[in-house]
Amino acid sequence: MTEHHHDDPLADALRELAAAGERGSAPAPAPLVTARGERVRRRRFAVLAASAVLLCGGMGGAVAAGIGGSEEQVSPADTRDPAPAPSSGDPAPDPTDSIAPSSSPSTTEPPESSGPPGSSDFPTAPDSSGATSGSGDPDPTTAPPTTGTQGATSPPYRGAVTSSPPPTSTDGPD
Amino acid sequence: MGSTSLTAEEFEEFYAHAVRRLTGQLYVMLGDLQEAQDVVQEAFVKAWSRRGRLVKEASPEAWIRTVAWRLAVRRWHGRRRSELAWQRHGGAPPEGAPDPGSVVLVEALKGLSPQQRRTVALHYICDLSVEQIAVETGLSTGTVKTHLSRGRAALADRLQDPRTQEAHGD
Structure with missing residues (x-):
């Protein structure tokens, strides 16, 4: 649907201008354009x-x-569970350090804990729980660590292994 | 034309067939032949890199014209910024001498707004109807009619009045 303007002088003048542009244009060769297009x-x-x-x-x-x-x-x-003892002060060696103070209340039995401090915590946890319960400490904080160590054995065990491999390896079989 | 994409031969044939006509149309829209050549060639470069899309177009020539127009508009914005920068630094770039044969009409066209020039060129050179111009430009038909009537009145006023011609010819 195109419209033609045959008798319109303005349309004629504009067409002449467009034709002048067509004549004066020097378009680039087609291969050049396609090569540029391919690069783009x-x-x-x-x-x-x-x-x-x-x-x-x-x-x-x-x-x-x-x-x-x-x-x-x-x-x-x-x-964090076994780490409630802030006495250690060092957050990095939490497993070993925190267990040592937890075992320290049960200093009534120094010979067992003195040998393998870090590793003995987890195996002796049931024992220590009994000791703490026997000691009469109604602290709920002490009981969860023992149950926590039993329930979630793998994560603390991994941490204990990474912190002090030799003692745990020796104490594991014990 | 192929069903999915243009081959190189088909594209080159289309290019040879349409490039001069499109350059003439853009020349009327822009008033600068070199600029028209540049944007039309750039539009063809884009068309080659999007051949699949070009095939789907109902009118590939209209697609290239629209792309060339948009490129020209983008260049205008950039040129305006550079002109402002030149003005800030005290000098202006030298302009090439215009074609004396069409200087009056070109100057008259430059007195129109860009959209009026585009609408007038699409109507009088590409022979598009108001509805077709509205589709190609994205304007409403009422706006297209307004651009056409105002552009035509301004051109007639400037082309028929000798004093206006002298003023613009200077």
Whole structure:
């Protein structure tokens, strides 16, 4: 649906101007245009591929960080349980240090705890629970560590192994 | 034309068939032949990199014209910024001598707004109806009619009044 303007002087003048532009134009050869277009197309594909790689890499990194972060969140939560003793002062060696003070109330039995301090905590936990209950301490804080060590054996065990491998390995069979 | 994408031969044939006509149309819209050549060629480069899309268009020539117009508008914005920068630094870039044969009409066209020039060129050179212009430009038919009537009145006023011609010819 086109409109023609045959008797319109303005349309004639504009057409003459357009024709002058057509005559005066020197268009680039078609192969040059297609070659430039091909370069543009390849560049666009390269940008798309690079952005896709970055996106996938970023998502994978985020997933890996999320998995690693969740594990790290679990282990401190378990180590905090035996760590109620602030007397140690050092948060890093929590498992061993915190157990040593917990065993210190039961200093009534120094010979057993003196040998393997770190490792003896977990195996002797049931014993110490009995000792604490026997000592008459109604502290609820002492009871959860013993049950916690029994229930969640693997996370504290891993922590104990990492903190002091030789004693745990020797005490494990005991 | 192929069903999915243009081959190189088909594209080159289309280019040879349409490039001069499109350059003439853009020349009327822009008032600068070199600028018209540049944006039309750039639009064809984009068209080659999007051949699949070009095939789906009902009128590939209209697609290239629209792309060339948008490129020209973008260049205007950039040029305006550079002109302001030149003015701030005290000098202006030298302009090329205009074609004396069409200087009056070109100057008269430059007195219109860009959308009026585009509408007038689409109507009088591309022979598009008001509805077709509205589809291509994205304007409403009422706005297209307004641009056409005002553009035509302004051109008639400037082209028929010798004093206006002298003023613009200077």
